[in-house]
Amino acid sequence: YVDRMLLSDPGRAIQMNTGAAATSADVLWFLHGDTLVPANADEIIIRKLKQSENKAGWGRFDIQLSGKHRLLAVVARFMNLRSRIFAIATGDQGVFISRELFEQIGGYAEIPLMEDIDICRRLKKYQRPACLKQIIISSSRRWEEKGILPTILLMWYLRGAYYFGVSAERLAARYG
16 A cells, blocks of 8 residues: 655664655654554644644644553543643654754754654644644554553653653663
């Protein structure tokens, strides 16, 4: 189900920048491969970006995690709330950006981890994200394999450490 297969060096940021460079589309949508989206997601994104209050041109979807454990629903709820409060979106939430804005900020910083946090920091200088209430479903595999509470604690640690200046390279080694 692909139009074109690209090869790039390893690393999410490098891969996303490679994909962005290979298309002439006006809107870029960065989505994890294990995420399920609404059938009309492209239309939802375009409609939202055309609305006058979203001239800056970026946003994300609300997330639901795929697993059945009750805590996963709580985790997803807090991810969506955190995103609305702090204007930070993660790759799990299907970040979309107008090409114009993406090029204006220089794309993803080619760091091994926290590339989504980094780009959101730069994007929110222009405008807060459009937080779509439509749901995308991301895999809960990591949460289930590593444990829900340990994964929450790891994510908090990584974000906090990054906020206080720990390098993305060092955090990537801890992330595993």
